[in-house]
Amino acid sequence: MSATILTEESLVGTTGARPGAMGFLTDTTLCIGCKACEVACKQWNQLPMDNFGLTGFSYDNTGDLGASTWRHVAFVEQISDETGQRPTSLRAFQSNWLMMSDICKHCVQAGCLQACPTGAIIRTEYDTVVIQQEICNGCGYCVPACPFGVPELSISDHKVHKCTLCYDRLQDGLEPACAKSCPTDSIQFGPVDALMARARARVSTLQTRGVEGAYIYGDQAVGGTGGIEGLNAFFILTAPPEVYNLPSQPVLPQTKVLPGFTALAGAALAFGVAAILALREE
Amino acid sequence: MTDGYERKWENRRVAGRSAGDEARDSYYGTPVIHKPHWKWLIIFYFYLGGISGASYFVAAIAEHFGGPHGKPIARAGHYLSLAALIPSPFLLILDLGRPERFLNMLRVVKLASPMSVGTWGLTFFGGFCTLSAMIQAAQDGLFGKATLLARLLLGLPSRTISAVGSLFGFFVAGYTGVLLAATAVPLWTKAYRLMGPLFLASALSTATAALALILSLGRSSHESIKRLERLERVAMLSELGLLLALRSTLGRTLAKPMEEGHLGAVYRGGVLGMGLIAPLILHARSVLLRQPLSRGVASLASLLVLGGGFCFRYVIVLAGRDSADDPQATFEITRSEDTQR
Ligand code: SF4
Ligand code: SF4
Ligand code: SF4
Numbered sequence: 001m002s003a004t005i006l007t008e009e010s011l012v013g014t015t016g017a018r019p020g021a022m023g024f025l026t027d028t029t030l031c032i033g034c035k036a037c038e039v040a041c042k043q044w045n046q047l048p049m050d051n052f053g054l055t056g057f058s059y060d061n062t063g064d065l066g067a068s069t070w071r072h073v074a075f076v077e078q079i080s081d082e083t084g085q086r087p088t089s090l091r092a093f094q095s096n097w098l099m100m101s102d103i104c105k106h107c108v109q110a111g112c113l114q115a116c117p118t119g120a121i122i123r124t125e126y127d128t129v130v131i132q133q134e135i136c137n138g139c140g141y142c143v144p145a146c147p148f149g150v151p152e153l154s155i156s157d158h159k160v161h162k163c164t165l166c167y168d169r170l171q172d173g174l175e176p177a178c179a180k181s182c183p184t185d186s187i188q189f190g191p192v193d194a195l196m197a198r199a200r201a202r203v204s205t206l207q208t209r210g211v212e213g214a215y216i217y218g219d220q221a222v223g224g225t226g227g228i229e230g231l232n233a234f235f236i237l238t239a240p241p242e243v244y245n246l247p248s249q250p251v252l253p254q255t256k257v258l259p260g261f262t263a264l265a266g267a268a269l270a271f272g273v274a275a276i277l278a279l280r281e282e
Numbered sequence: 283m284t285d286g287y288e289r290k291w292e293n294r295r296v297a298g299r300s301a302g303d304e305a306r307d308s309y310y311g312t313p314v315i316h317k318p319h320w321k322w323l324i325i326f327y328f329y330l331g332g333i334s335g336a337s338y339f340v341a342a343i344a345e346h347f348g349g350p351h352g353k354p355i356a357r358a359g360h361y362l363s364l365a366a367l368i369p370s371p372f373l374l375i376l377d378l379g380r381p382e383r384f385l386n387m388l389r390v391v392k393l394a395s396p397m398s399v400g401t402w403g404l405t406f407f408g409g410f411c412t413l414s415a416m417i418q419a420a421q422d423g424l425f426g427k428a429t430l431l432a433r434l435l436l437g438l439p440s441r442t443i444s445a446v447g448s449l450f451g452f453f454v455a456g457y458t459g460v461l462l463a464a465t466a467v468p469l470w471t472k473a474y475r476l477m478g479p480l481f482l483a484s485a486l487s488t489a490t491a492a493l494a495l496i497l498s499l500g501r502s503s504h505e506s507i508k509r510l511e512r513l514e515r516v517a518m519l520s521e522l523g524l525l526l527a528l529r530s531t532l533g534r535t536l537a538k539p540m541e542e543g544h545l546g547a548v549y550r551g552g553v554l555g556m557g558l559i560a561p562l563i564l565h566a567r568s569v570l571l572r573q574p575l576s577r578g579v580a581s582l583a584s585l586l587v588l589g590g591g592f593c594f595r596y597v598i599v600l601a602g603r604d605s606a607d608d609p610q611a612t613f614e615i616t617r618s619e620d621t622q623r
Contacts, residue, residue, distance in 0.1 A: 138379015281349030
């Protein structure tokens with residue numbers, strides 16, 4: 001796969017996160033694929049089980065983020081490399097077997113939140129994005145409005161669910177369950193600006209240690225692009241975003257609203273004139 | 283209420299491709315984004331809402347500019363608009379995961395959300411549409427001559443009402459296209475400037491076809507029908523042009539769901555062949571021969587357009603779902619710089 005990551009130097013490591021924003025740094029180079037975060041999240045939030053079965057995709061049996069899976073550990077077995085050949089050398093860190101704990105990105109400008117017609121999705125005092133379950137009516141518009149494929153309608157209660165960034169725990173001064181349970185600190189919780197500084201330092205360490213491909217996903221250069229302005233839950237990745245099923249230059253869907261309605265107004269004017277010409281009394 | 287929203291990874295395996303093959307250019311073929319659950323209820327709503335909105339503004343324009351020959355168009359338009367509108371809220375409410383909470387839609391006004399704006403627009407349009415149809419009924423004497431209701435309705439400024447209402451009519455006929463465009467679904471969002479106009483053109487062609495059909499079944503003058511057919515031709519030609527523009531904007535990967543398999547067949551046969559090309563040929567023949575369409579042929583043409591308009595809603599909704607399931611489609615629009623505007 002030849003994904004070109006377009007990065008403007010000035011945007012690397014920057015986000016538009018508001019002061020006081022809390023978030024996650026998920027450092028995939030530390031992930032060992034133990035799924036403690038998946039389990040901790042399910043337990044704390046009392047989420048129902050997923051399909052009972054095997055996907056056949058490496059160690060991944062939850063498959064995807066969804067209504068009942070708010071942390072999802074992806075397992076990328078690089079059996080063949082970009083050229084379709086079996087790799088002959090092992091890479092530093094994670095040795096051709098990439099693991100990554102995916103989550104709702106708690107976008108600085110969130111497509112799901114802007115789409116929600118009931119106001120069920122709110123931004124909290126921690127700058128996180130939460131769906132109020134007592135308001136959601138299951139219209140499902142936030143589902144395709146998320147550029148990362150996070151929210152999903154539940155087959156059990158017909159409302160949409162996603163990670164709350166443990167809103168209840170944060171209010172009690174506790175660390176989110178997934179970060180708490182992570183044995184390697186691949187998942188780190190804290191203020192976004194502090195985490196971002198840590199991520200920048202970590203990326204340069206990784207690069208000096210031979211992982212040239214290491215970069216931040218979720219700053220304004222990659223991941224937090226197109227009006228999204230950054231992700232409060234961001235990542236350190238070592239392969240192109242597409243390998244982890246992430247879009248490299250996603251766009252906030254609502255940037256299309258104004259031009260879309262402007263074009264519609266133009267068309268309405270044109271058809272209105274056409275209708276007057278066609279129907280008028282000569 | 284939908285019972286089972288399909289899980290992504292269940293029916294995803296492409297025949298003949300192993301997990302290793304899938305893993306080479308995506309995450310085992312897993313969709314990057316989630317598709318909406320919208321299916322038949324929404325397809326029917328898009329269709330009926332379009333007819334309702336467009337026949338309202340056609341009626342209003344005929345009422346204001348059409349003189350005596352506009353009267354039958356305005357009458358049919360006001361009635362048709364209400365008839366097509368009545369099922370719409372039910373379709374929309376039934377499509378919710380929690381229909382009993384539909385009123386939550388009216389908790390907030392969000393200009394960034396076409397669904398919020400659309401709900402409000404539809405609500406106001408409902409008021410105008412009902413009022414205009416009632417006034418029309420009063421004018422037609424359906425409420426008697428001297429009843430209180432009839433006198434009340436006839437005392438209302440009907441022309442002002444239909445003038446303001448027609449703005450909402452245009453909105454209801456086209457906003458659904460913008461609603462689809464403001465998502466991450468590649469097939470809908472890539473051509474975001476075309477979606478609104480396309481839905482409006484299709485709404486206009488189906489509404490004029492339905493009105494021409496109704497008028498030709500009644501005893502309306504030839505002149506009224508002739509004018510409607512003129513407008514219908516404009517709508518069909520614009521729709522054809524917009525569909526070609528859509529195809530060229532989408533490119534190969536994104537247009538794939540509209541071109542392959544069952545949806546491809548419906549698109550070519552139903553949307554293009556039945557809905558646009560066949561009626562355009564019938565119309566062209568009558569224009570060239572300077573002969574008005576005979577009643578039978580005209581009705582056939584109208585029915586074809588109505589069928590084609592439905593096929594368009596069907597294809598655009600389902601093809602969008604398919605394109606959301608295709609990781610390569612999402613990567614295509616999120617990899618290149620051109621989506622950054
Ligand atoms: S990742 Fe998706 S669900 Fe999470 S905040 Fe962003 S848009 Fe919303
Ligand atoms: S499904 Fe619920 S949370 Fe999502 S947009 Fe609709 S009301 Fe909002
Ligand atoms: S922050 Fe809480 S809700 Fe979100 S993934 Fe972690 S444990 Fe689950």
